Amino acid sequence: MASGWGEGSTLSGMVPNLKALAARLPAAPRTRFAPAPTGYLHLGHVVSAIHVWGIARALGASVVLRVEDHDRGRCRPGYEAALREDLAWLGFVPDLGVPLEGPPAPSAFRQGDCSPRYEAALAWLRARGLVYACRCSRRDIARQGPDVANEESRYAGTCRDLGLPEAPGLGLRVRMAPGEERFDDARLGPQVQEPSAQCGDLLVRDRLGQWTYQFAVAVDDLAHGIDLVIRGEDLLASTGRQLRLARLLGRTVPPVFLHHPLVRHPGGAKLSKANRDTGVRELRAAGMLAVEVIGEAAYRAGLQPDPRPLAADDLPDLFTTLQPAR
Ligand code: GLU
Numbered sequence: 001m002a003s004g005w006g007e008g009s010t011l012s013g014m015v016p017n018l019k020a021l022a023a024r025l026p027a028a029p030r031t032r033f034a035p036a037p038t039g040y041l042h043l044g045h046v047v048s049a050i051h052v053w054g055i056a057r058a059l060g061a062s063v064v065l066r067v068e069d070h071d072r073g074r075c076r077p078g079y080e081a082a083l084r085e086d087l088a089w090l091g092f093v094p095d096l097g098v099p100l101e102g103p104p105a106p107s108a109f110r111q112g113d114c115s116p117r118y119e120a121a122l123a124w125l126r127a128r129g130l131v132y133a134c135r136c137s138r139r140d141i142a143r144q145g146p147d148v149a150n151e152e153s154r155y156a157g158t159c160r161d162l163g164l165p166e167a168p169g170l171g172l173r174v175r176m177a178p179g180e181e182r183f184d185d186a187r188l189g190p191q192v193q194e195p196s197a198q199c200g201d202l203l204v205r206d207r208l209g210q211w212t213y214q215f216a217v218a219v220d221d222l223a224h225g226i227d228l229v230i231r232g233e234d235l236l237a238s239t240g241r242q243l244r245l246a247r248l249l250g251r252t253v254p255p256v257f258l259h260h261p262l263v264r265h266p267g268g269a270k271l272s273k274a275n276r277d278t279g280v281r282e283l284r285a286a287g288m289l290a291v292e293v294i295g296e297a298a299y300r301a302g303l304q305p306d307p308r309p310l311a312a313d314d315l316p317d318l319f320t321t322l323q324p325a326r
Contacts, residue, residue, distance in 0.1 A: 014302045015322045016186040016258055021228075022059055024186070024256050029227040031056050032064040033087075033094065034217070037079035038071065041086040043278040044232070044263050046297035049092045051260040052230045054315030064224055065094035067110040070216045073208075075112070077104065086280045090290045091312030097224075109224065111216050118211045121219045121249055122204060125174055130248060133164040134171045137207065152237070155200035168209065173201040174245065181240035186258035188233075193240025202241055214238060218245035226255050233259045263300040 033052045035045055056063045065087070069075040081104070087093075088100040097109035106113045125131050134155075141153050155173070164170060176196040184190050195202070204215035221229060221242070236259045243254050263278075283293050291309035299307040303318055310318065
């Protein structure tokens with residue numbers, strides 16, 4: 001990387017202090033990249049991968065690839081095949097988890113293959129009197145009125161004391177007792193969240209029998225021994241409830257969380273899988289090289305001052321160069 005900027009530059013505010021982060025982690029820490037195969041990889045995913053692999057390699061951490069296909073309605077095997085291929089093309093190779101190469105095989109790192117793990121976690125919570133059946137639909141909850149302090153609907157606890165027997169067609173919720181969750185985000189600093197006020201009792205299995213994101217991710221981060229969760233700022237509000245769930249599941253040492261900035265279009269709109277213009281496949285078909293795609297993503301995330309090409313192997317330098325001079 002060219003010198004003349006970096007240390008002391010305003011960009012250094014975009015990255016965590018690696019020394020402080022390392023001090024909070026065990027030896028040989030483990031992090032993860034956890035895409036949902038509900039579409040093709042786009043620049044937003046590349047930004048996440050840059051942070052996950054760049055920080056992991058700078059810290060000597062290993063990277064787990066977890067496929068989060070808990071939402072059967074939206075996931076497609078073709079999307080998983082495509083994301084493995086795109087990650088391999090970009091040069092983001094995991095140390096553990098779903099492999100990039102070879103025919104798809106059942107894996108302890110693919111949520112769709114792990115129902116017994118979620119059943120066991122549910123049984124643990126149930127045995128502690130924390131689970132109840134719920135017949136409310138998403139529409140019922142939305143109709144209760146916009147409890148939108150945090151731009152999300154809070155479940156009011158309608159079924160909490162009804163004692164409904166668990167049955168197909170009913171959801172399952174975990175009680176979220178009032179109380180704050182505090183954590184020190186490795187980039188954003190101290191955070192305080194109150195799950196009972198933000199979301200209320202958390203859905204763990206929906207009325208179709210699907211495990212929810214919040215539940216599956218807390219169970220898996222524990223089962224996979226994840227010490228460091230690196231993901232986009234759009235998931236910041238989920239962290240308190242995941243910490244709570246992890247504790248209810250018996251986790252004693254929570255992971256360290258690091259929420260990275262999101263890439264936005266120039267107009268400020270969030271990137272989504274529908275934005276074809278930023279799909280890795282489209283960029284590749286248009287003739288861009290992997291180093292150019294990574295360079296563009298790093299630029300849009302504010303990690304470099306221009307979209308100069310950047311190889312996956314050089315990412316640790318990106319983070320070490322930007323270290324604040326403290
Ligand atoms: N599967 C989630 C997503 O693709 C990310 C989960 C996480 O990092 O906690 O948005």
